[in-house]
Amino acid sequence: MAVDKKHLSMGLTLLISFIGVLILIFAPIYGEGLNGLEYSDELFNKLAKGSAYFIPKVTKDIEKFKGKPFDVTIDVKKATDKPGEGEKRAENVKKLYTTNGAQVEVNGTKVHITGDFAAILLAALEDSQQMYNNNGDYIKNKYGVTDDDKMKQMFRQWHNSLSAISKKFTLEKKVNESNIIKTVLTKAIEPAYNFYGIEAEKVSEKAGVLTGLLAFYVLYTVWYGFGMLYLFEGLGFSTKKAKVKKEV
Template identity: 40%
Template sequence: MIAHKSLFFKGLGLLVAFFIVLFLMFMPLINGHNFLNYMDNLYNTISKGSAYYIPKMKAEIAPYQGKFITLDLAMATEREAKETALLLTKSGASAQIDGVKLKVSGDLGAILANCLEDSDLMFNNQGEQISAKYGYPEKQVLYNWYRADIQMNKELTHQKLFNEAKIVASVQAKAVECAFNYYKIVPESIGNKIGVVIFSLVFYVIYTLWFGFSILFLFEGWGMQLGH
């Protein structure tokens, strides 16, 4: 039973309007994209510029130039092992394939430098150069680097080469993963989109409160007393 009709219908009206706006947000009204996809892409383009760690990583791997390592890497499949071996041989290392296993010997600094070079190309949306270099798709190349770095980190840790394991993990997280995740995204300065950013943040707050007050008014219209 409705105790306070004015409050109830105010809440109902707000709730209906809330879902109308929600419906519109899922419609492709912004350059063929819906509001959520547009905002997701916008924040990706803005954040890309602040996620470029590769120049710093190039300096951090310098002390490992000439550091010779021998590692036994266990890959997931024979195909992955063969493709990863190509990455390592292009880095100047030797890679002996035995099924899904790789026995790698080479200069850790040179391996990481090649990994960073590929990551840099990927981050700057020049994936065609990577696919031409290795003969298979660039995203698979970066994924193989990711898998190789995980296995290298594991093996270096097992050998108690903790500093070496740490730098490999840093390259994986700050270069390979960032390059893969931001591939094909064109960076945008927040200054160029400051109006849209402010609007989105204000809208988020208002839209959240909008839903909350619609529920509040509905329940109070039913006669339930909610503190506010």
């Protein structure tokens, strides 16, 4: 193999500079002591939260169910429950719904709920709005819990109970009711819970930074690729097809 000093030098220069930039990326010099990956991850989480706000639209979708009563029995037991966990969850579901005006009876892990369908969904949206705004104290005060873990546990009961109710309504051929519950779950409750503690930002307000990060990602990938390409060419490795020798 013949060494190509020119390409070898170019490859080493690109790879050494690539490593230098990589060291800077992992240095805690971005934002408030974050490294580059943490900073970009935090930014994308903020932008994702800003793009996942649908509560006002879902509120309008619920209006057509105003005054509609519902009567359902669900089992909140989970296969992974330890002794007593299902019963505790049932009591939390009871507290959640009675606080929001429904009538609830508990028998072990089975929960019988009656009330105004739209009123319950609107209550779930209000709690979701407060969670989306990172106002955990609202949930604590409303349900009489004292710490963040219990607050999140209480809010999770919206997801546990409404998921079970949606499945029950599907079996009962109540398609419209099941679908609106799924909308509340995916467009309000899940984003509010998953993004709790993160400040929302709009993509339009961070368009420059976002474009710069994406452009850098592409450039940095190509940078490494050409570095490796020139390094191997400099060492005599090539992907070119060998010339066929003609017989004399």
